[in-house]
Amino acid sequence: MREKRPLILVGNDDSYSFNGIKMLIKVAREFGDVVVSAPLVHQSGKGGGITITEPLRATLKVDEPGYKVWVVNGTPADCCKLALDQLLDGRVPDLVVAGINHGLNVGVALLNSGTIGYTMEGCVHGIESVAFSYGNYSYDADMAQCEPVVRDVIARVLRTGLPKGVCLNVNMPYGTGPFKGYKVTTTCMGRWVHEFEHRVDPNGHDYYWMTGDYAPDYPADESTDVYNLKQGYVTVTPCHVDQTDREAMSQISDLLR
Amino acid sequence: MREKRPLILVGNDDSYSFNGIKMLIKVAREFGDVVVSAPLVHQSGKGGGITITEPLRATLKVDEPGYKVWVVNGTPADCCKLALDQLLDGRVPDLVVAGINHGLNVGVALLNSGTIGYTMEGCVHGIESVAFSYGNYSYDADMAQCEPVVRDVIARVLRTGLPKGVCLNVNMPYGTGPFKGYKVTTTCMGRWVHEFEHRVDPNGHDYYWMTGDYAPDYPADESTDVYNLKQGYVTVTPCHVDQTDREAMSQISDLLR
Numbered sequence: 001m002r003e004k005r006p007l008i009l010v011g012n013d014d015s016y017s018f019n020g021i022k023m024l025i026k027v028a029r030e031f032g033d034v035v036v037s038a039p040l041v042h043q044s045g046k047g048g049g050i051t052i053t054e055p056l057r058a059t060l061k062v063d064e065p066g067y068k069v070w071v072v073n074g075t076p077a078d079c080c081k082l083a084l085d086q087l088l089d090g091r092v093p094d095l096v097v098a099g100i101n102h103g104l105n106v107g108v109a110l111l112n113s114g115t116i117g118y119t120m121e122g123c124v125h126g127i128e129s130v131a132f133s134y135g136n137y138s139y140d141a142d143m144a145q146c147e148p149v150v151r152d153v154i155a156r157v158l159r160t161g162l163p164k165g166v167c168l169n170v171n172m173p174y175g176t177g178p179f180k181g182y183k184v185t186t187t188c189m190g191r192w193v194h195e196f197e198h199r200v201d202p203n204g205h206d207y208y209w210m211t212g213d214y215a216p217d218y219p220a221d222e223s224t225d226v227y228n229l230k231q232g233y234v235t236v237t238p239c240h241v242d243q244t245d246r247e248a249m250s251q252i253s254d255l256l257r
Numbered sequence: 258m259r260e261k262r263p264l265i266l267v268g269n270d271d272s273y274s275f276n277g278i279k280m281l282i283k284v285a286r287e288f289g290d291v292v293v294s295a296p297l298v299h300q301s302g303k304g305g306g307i308t309i310t311e312p313l314r315a316t317l318k319v320d321e322p323g324y325k326v327w328v329v330n331g332t333p334a335d336c337c338k339l340a341l342d343q344l345l346d347g348r349v350p351d352l353v354v355a356g357i358n359h360g361l362n363v364g365v366a367l368l369n370s371g372t373i374g375y376t377m378e379g380c381v382h383g384i385e386s387v388a389f390s391y392g393n394y395s396y397d398a399d400m401a402q403c404e405p406v407v408r409d410v411i412a413r414v415l416r417t418g419l420p421k422g423v424c425l426n427v428n429m430p431y432g433t434g435p436f437k438g439y440k441v442t443t444t445c446m447g448r449w450v451h452e453f454e455h456r457v458d459p460n461g462h463d464y465y466w467m468t469g470d471y472a473p474d475y476p477a478d479e480s481t482d483v484y485n486l487k488q489g490y491v492t493v494t495p496c497h498v499d500q501t502d503r504e505a506m507s508q509i510s511d512l513l514r
Contacts, residue, residue, distance in 0.1 A: 042310060047334070048368035049306030053299060055456070055464040077304070077369060082465060085452040108381045108498060111305035112334060117368070124365045125448050160512045165446060166505045182513045186501045189422060191382050195342040199312070207312040208339060236513060238505035241365060244443040248423045248495035255417045256439045256493060 005066070006032030006094040006158060009083055009122065012101065013043045013076040013114025016061070016069065020100035023143035024132060027150045028097060029067060031158060035093070036062075036069040037083035039076060039114075044103075045210075046075040048117040056082055076114035080121035095158060096122025099132030100150065102141050104171050106133075106225040107188045107214055110239070116169065123167040123241050128157050130167065135174030135229065146172050149179065149234055162238075169237040171225055176232035183233040188224035190216035262323070263289030263351040263415060266340055266379065269358065270300045270333040270371025271396075273318070273326065277357035280400035281389060284407045285354060286324060288415060292350070293319075293326040294340035296333060296371075301360075302467075303332040305374040313339055333371035337378035352415060353379025356389030357407065359398050361428050363390075363482040364445045364471055367496070373426065380424040380498050385414050387424065392431030392486065403429050406436065406491055419495075426494040428482055433489035440490040445481035447473035 008028045012021040016038035028034045037058070051074045062069035070087050072079045080096065098118035105113045115131045122129030130153060134146050149172055162168065169187075172179065195212035216226050225235040265285045269278040273295035285291045294315070308331045319326035327344050329336045337353065355375035362370045372388045379386030387410060391403050406429055419425065426444075429436065452469035473483050482492040 045307040045309040046304070047306040047374065048304030049332070049371075050302040050304070050369045050467060052302040052467055055466050056453070057462070057464050075306070078467070081449070081452050081467070085469075086455060086465060110500060111374070111377050111381070111498065112307045114306075117304065120368050124368070156512050162512075163502070163505045163508055166502050168509065184506050184510045184513065186503065186506075187499055189499055192338070195338050196313070198343060205314070207314050208343060209312050210307060210309055210335070210338070212342075236509060238502040238509045239500040240502040240505075241368065241500075242444055242446055243367060243496040243498075243500060245420070245423050245495040245497040246443065248420045248497075249441050249443075251420055252425065252493060252495045253441045255413050255419075256441065 009093040009096045010036045011038045011098045011118045033066040037079040043114045046114040047112045049075045076118035080118045096129040101133035103137040119167045128162045131169045134172045166238045171235045173229040180232040183228040185225040185235040185237050186223045188216045188226035266350040266353045267293045268295045268336045268375045272296050290323040294336040300371045303371040304369045306332045333375035337375045353386040358390035360394040376424045385419045388426045391429045423495045428492045430486040437489040440485040442482040442492040442494045443480045445473045445483035
């Protein structure tokens with residue numbers, strides 16, 4: 001039975017102290033009770049990673065009527081799972097939102113995104129789930145431009161709901177002026193090139209920093225997130241938690257025959 | 258231009274010293290030159306997680322003609338990425354194989370699987386990629402039962418190839434007797450329940466171990482990996498790196514109108 005006032009679970013991967021999650025919390029609190037469950041330290045790039053070999057701990061940083069903040073020593077997916085199983089006192093959220101990420105989550109980088117990892121966990125549990133990301137990668141990015149988009153998307157999702165097994169990946173461009181509106185997009189397939197920078201430490205040993213450039217397979221494909229963000233649109237990509245490629249099944253049956 | 262003898266990149270998430278990867282290496286070497294790039298320590302549950310805030314190091318443990326073993330202080334996805342970008346001297350593998358995982362990779366747990374994370378990275382780079390997992394979770398599991406399956410699947414994939422953007426998730430059941438053959442399956446949607454065990458440490462502080470039971474949404478659905486493994490079949494699920502749900506796009510357009 002739904003409570004009168006919605007319950008919204010908020011998380012991210014940049015950690016609980018970043019501007020992005022502060023903006024997300026501010027807007028979410030306009031709509032309902034908010035419980036934050038977010039990482040203690042920066043967890044970018046953790047994808048859907050979870051913590052199996054170490055125990056998790058959760059610290060209650062804020063405990064006000066209708067507003068709690070838990071900080072967890074784990075990954076984004078850990079934070080979402082621990083909240084749903086332990087920190088919400090048996091209440092089921094009406095909405096899970098993650099972000100606002102300081103940096104876009106587009107293309108095949110979704111596979112490595114902690115923001116998406118958080119969102120997917122909410123979706124797995126049958127809860128409407130939305131990831132928000134902004135094209136400003138600065139640790140102290142000003143999130144003001146995102147506020148009306150976050151408010152509008154949350155209102156629409158709470159009102160209409162999402163298809164079963166589908167979450168939303170919302171990206172907002174930076175440096176392209178006022179947003180031109182929404183585009184429902186596909187994830188731009190491609191690959192990373194020059195992924196590592198090779199260095200030698202003062203002791204003469206090799207080490208590698210992950211870096212790289214995204215090389216889209218179809219840079220001019222007008223359906224993709226990458227393309228539309230460059231045009232100044234807010235992109236909304238529906239993502240499914242089920243990665244089964246049903247179209248490929250008969251071809252794989254042939255391969256195994 | 259393809260070399261006469263195929264190049265096969267081998268990895269896993271359990272770390273380079275486990276029986277599962279030893280069996281995979283043994284079989285892969287029958288087909289071609291093998292380069293192993295695998296984690297130094299256990300990396301189960303890391304999903305598609307990557308390492309951004311620390312540098313990576315790679316140690317060459319074996320350097321024989323046609324056979325190299327690199328050990329990397331990172332996640333499974335790191336190991337695959339670092340190999341493709343730095344450790345293969347510019348050669349592009351004909352095949353990426355990950356596993357044999359000590360434990361199944363089925364259902365929504367794929368989102369958290371390091372074995373799948375490795376395989377997806379190969380697929381992103383346009384290389385035929387296959388994950389192998391076995392239902393024996395023991396650290397010293399005997400992998401003999403898997404050997405003919407691994408050999409057969411590698412032979413078929415090298416001969417026929419896979420559809421673009423699609424990798425294979427192969428699971429082999431344990432404790433159901435001789436394998437009954439292949440089934441091409443879907444990933445069984447569901448969710449984890451009782452995900453954490455709450456404990457109190459000797460100092461009186463709470464902590465949580467991840468655990469849990471998988472509750473399939475459709476336990477009797479004969480198309481799923483979970484169902485067919487219970488019947489004793491080797492399941493082969495084609496998985497796509499692109500998580501866009503194209504069917505949901507018009508519904509999301511309506512939601513944003």
